[in-house]
Amino acid sequence: xxxxxxxxxxxxxxxxxxxxxxxxxxxxxxxxxxxxxxxxxxxxxxxxxxxxxxxxxxxxxxxxxxxxxxxxx
Numbered sequence: 001x002x003x004x005x006x007x008x009x010x011x012x013x014x015x016x017x018x019x020x021x022x023x024x025x026x027x028x029x030x031x032x033x034x035x036x037x038x039x040x041x042x043x044x045x046x047x048x049x050x051x052x053x054x055x056x057x058x059x060x061x062x063x064x065x066x067x068x069x070x071x072x073x
Contacts, residue, residue, distance in 0.1 A: 033070040036063055
């Protein structure tokens with residue numbers, strides 16, 4: 001209830017509201033299209049062991065989704 005009141009009164013801007021909704025174990029960062037492309041290219045050219053492949057897949061998926069969203073703008 002207090003969170004809703006704060007949202008209505010103080011945080012009209014959607015970016016600020018998004019920061020409030022971030023779980024405590026996560027952070028939010030902004031990367032440019034070029035920065036995301038550089039990270040994806042670095043991952044593409046690297047070698048990884050089997051123990052990190054699932055986590056790496058999930059990370060690449062998030063980065064690729066962000067990159068594609070930036071291309072739509």
